[in-house]
Amino acid sequence: MSESLMAPRRTGGRGSDIGRPRDPDMDQAILRATIALLSEVGYVRVTVAEVARRAGVSKPAIYRRWSQKSQLVVEAMVTQMLPGKDNDSGTAADDLVALTDHLIDVLTRTPLGRVLPGLVAEMAADPVLAASYRNLIIKPNLRHWRAAIARGIASGELSVDTDVDFVLNALVGPLYFSLLITGEPIAAGYARAGVNLVLAPYKTAPS
Amino acid sequence: MSESLMAPRRTGGRGSDIGRPRDPDMDQAILRATIALLSEVGYVRVTVAEVARRAGVSKPAIYRRWSQKSQLVVEAMVTQMLPGKDNDSGTAADDLVALTDHLIDVLTRTPLGRVLPGLVAEMAADPVLAASYRNLIIKPNLRHWRAAIARGIASGELSVDTDVDFVLNALVGPLYFSLLITGEPIAAGYARAGVNLVLAPYKTAPS
DNA sequence: CTGTTACGTCACTAACAATTACGTAATAGG
DNA sequence: CCTATTACGTAATTGTTAGTGACGTAACAG
Numbered sequence: 001m002s003e004s005l006m007a008p009r010r011t012g013g014r015g016s017d018i019g020r021p022r023d024p025d026m027d028q029a030i031l032r033a034t035i036a037l038l039s040e041v042g043y044v045r046v047t048v049a050e051v052a053r054r055a056g057v058s059k060p061a062i063y064r065r066w067s068q069k070s071q072l073v074v075e076a077m078v079t080q081m082l083p084g085k086d087n088d089s090g091t092a093a094d095d096l097v098a099l100t101d102h103l104i105d106v107l108t109r110t111p112l113g114r115v116l117p118g119l120v121a122e123m124a125a126d127p128v129l130a131a132s133y134r135n136l137i138i139k140p141n142l143r144h145w146r147a148a149i150a151r152g153i154a155s156g157e158l159s160v161d162t163d164v165d166f167v168l169n170a171l172v173g174p175l176y177f178s179l180l181i182t183g184e185p186i187a188a189g190y191a192r193a194g195v196n197l198v199l200a201p202y203k204t205a206p207s
Numbered sequence: 208m209s210e211s212l213m214a215p216r217r218t219g220g221r222g223s224d225i226g227r228p229r230d231p232d233m234d235q236a237i238l239r240a241t242i243a244l245l246s247e248v249g250y251v252r253v254t255v256a257e258v259a260r261r262a263g264v265s266k267p268a269i270y271r272r273w274s275q276k277s278q279l280v281v282e283a284m285v286t287q288m289l290p291g292k293d294n295d296s297g298t299a300a301d302d303l304v305a306l307t308d309h310l311i312d313v314l315t316r317t318p319l320g321r322v323l324p325g326l327v328a329e330m331a332a333d334p335v336l337a338a339s340y341r342n343l344i345i346k347p348n349l350r351h352w353r354a355a356i357a358r359g360i361a362s363g364e365l366s367v368d369t370d371v372d373f374v375l376n377a378l379v380g381p382l383y384f385s386l387l388i389t390g391e392p393i394a395a396g397y398a399r400a401g402v403n404l405v406l407a408p409y410k411t412a413p414s
Numbered sequence: 415c416t417g418t419t420a421c422g423t424c425a426c427t428a429a430c431a432a433t434t435a436c437g438t439a440a441t442a443g444g
Numbered sequence: 445c446c447t448a449t450t451a452c453g454t455a456a457t458t459g460t461t462a463g464t465g466a467c468g469t470a471a472c473a474g
Contacts, residue, residue: 019450020440026452044332047430058453063432117331120387124324125251130390138389165394166404173380180327181383182345183337187372197373201407226419227471233421254461265422270463421470432458439452444445 022065029055030062034076039111043073043118070122070129077115078136086144092152093195099145100171100191107179108186117180142168162202170198229272236262237269241283246318250280250325277329277336284319285343293351299359300402306352307378307398314386315393324387349375369409377405 033055037046048069052059066072089095107113123130145168152158171194178184187193240261244253255276259266273279296302314320330337352375359365378401385391394400 018442018448020442020452022451023440042331044328048432049430059431060433060454061452064451067432069431114331118328121251121325121328123390124249124321124387134389163400163404166401169381169384170377170401170405173382173384174376175380176384176388177376177380180331180387182341183330193370194373194377197370197405197408198377201404225417225473227421227473229420255463256461266462267423267464268421271420274463276462416474417472419470419472421468423467425464425466427462427464429460429462431460434455434457436454436456437452438454439450441450442448444447 026055026057026061027065030057030065030072031076031079034072035111038073038076038115042114043116043122046073048072068126068129070119070126071132073115073119074129074132074136077112077133086147088148088151092148092155092157093199095148095151096145096167096171096195096199097191099148100175100194103141103172103175104186104191107175113179120180142172145172156204158199159202159204167198167202171195233262233264233268234272237264237272237279238283238286241279242318245280245283245322249321250329253280255279275333275336277326277333278339280322280326281336281339281343284322293354295355295358299355299362299364300406302355302358303352303374303378303402303406304398306355307382307401310348310379310382311393311398314382320386323383327387349379352379363411365406366409366411374405374409378402 030051033051034046037051037054046069048059048062051072052062055062062072066075087095087098089098107116119133123133146164149158149162149164149167153160153162174190174194175186178186237258240258241253244258244261253276255266255269258279259269262269269279273282294302294305296305314323326340330340353371356365356369356371356374360367360369381397381401382393385393
């Protein structure tokens with residue numbers, strides 16, 4: 001994977017050592033203004049001019065750092081949103097319930113939920129952006145889910161035949177389907193019920 | 208639900224009976240041009256001006272029929288894409304496999320797959336459009352899934368406790384998740400494997 | 415015929431992303 | 445200190461596109 005897929009942010013001119021250095025405070029001000037605006041109006045209605053105004057910064061100053069609005073948004077999300085923690089509660093089932101509940105919370109009660117639809121559209125039109133988002137946000141988060149399932153297999157709680165991808169997708173997919181397509185609210189208790197059903201074929205007999 | 212949520216298309220002026228009637232051939236030409244353009248360039252890059260050019264029609268003629276580009280696209284998709292047929296193959300499991308395979312085909316090999324990301328963004332910003340798409344496309348299609356599961360319960364193939372929404376979401380959700388978020392290809396044999404696993408908790412003992 | 419609407423052409427507004435020119439300020443290295 | 449180099453703000457500009465509006469002409473209903 002080429003580095004450009006991971007580093008949408010523009011580097012300094014020819015060499016970043018010579019000339020006047022960029023003001024790091026501006027970076028933070030821009031990213032914070034981006035997140036704030038995102039959570040208020042959603043991706044589509046975020047304009048670079050408004051981000052600049054709120055950050056107390058000029059528009060060219062933003063374009064010096066990020067070549068596109070979409071890449072600014074991705075970096076803002078990466079730096080401002082903490083990945084789910086990898087709680088090890090003792091059983092894979094409980095870990096997955098916790099992860100599912102956390103994801104529901106993120107999708108329904110944080111800016112991400114409002115940002116995602118617009119971002120999905122941009123991703124489809126911009127492979128570089130898509131790679132950034134997937135590598136920096138999606139994959140790191142799914143890693144926790146895989147780890148929980150792996151621990152369950154190792155401890156004997158789950159069968160060694162457990163289809164990790166199936167379990168993961170069956171739990172996560174419906175949440176995105178609901179957010180992006182149907183608009184239906186997530187049923188209360190979805191996490192516990194879903195985990196029980198998805199793991200049912202893989203639960204080993206209690207020893 | 209108000210009728211306006213179902214009928215994005217503009218009616219004729221005050222009464223549709225007086226004055227020069229709209230040319231029905233133009234309707235078809237516009238819808239066909241929209242679908243063709245959609246499948247070539249995707250939602251974002253569809254411009255009303257280009258649709259008009261291809262349909263051999265003026266831009267105002269389009270806006271006389273649809274108030275927004277997004278509504279034109281929805282109607283184009285509704286009229287040009289056949290809903291999945293409701294095959295009754297004898298078992299709920301086989302029906303669900305067929306429906307799943309069909310949905311995979313639609314999402315990966317028809318214009319819908321290229322259109323959906325842009326449409327998701329529009330839906331998030333436009334409740335009327337969202338209602339149209341859900342009522343005209345999503346819900347009618349999911350009805351076939353529900354029917355198949357209901358038949359399985361009626362025949363005794365599935366437990367009466369079967370969680371219909373869970374089964375449906377666990378099969379459908381991952382497909383959209385893959386298309387819109389991860390970009391990962393659907394595993395070959397997903398339909399059969401997924402149905403087996405999702406139905407496992409509900410399969411009644413063979414009588 | 416008359417009223418009403420559709421149609422095309424053309425011009426137009428408004429919004430916004432993205433770029434550029436220019437003058438000024440800040441920094442590193444010599 | 446001096447020079448090259450880059451950052452910064454202001455401001456103007458380009459280009460694209462959605463969506464409107466005016467006008468003259470064509471087609472339909474009664």
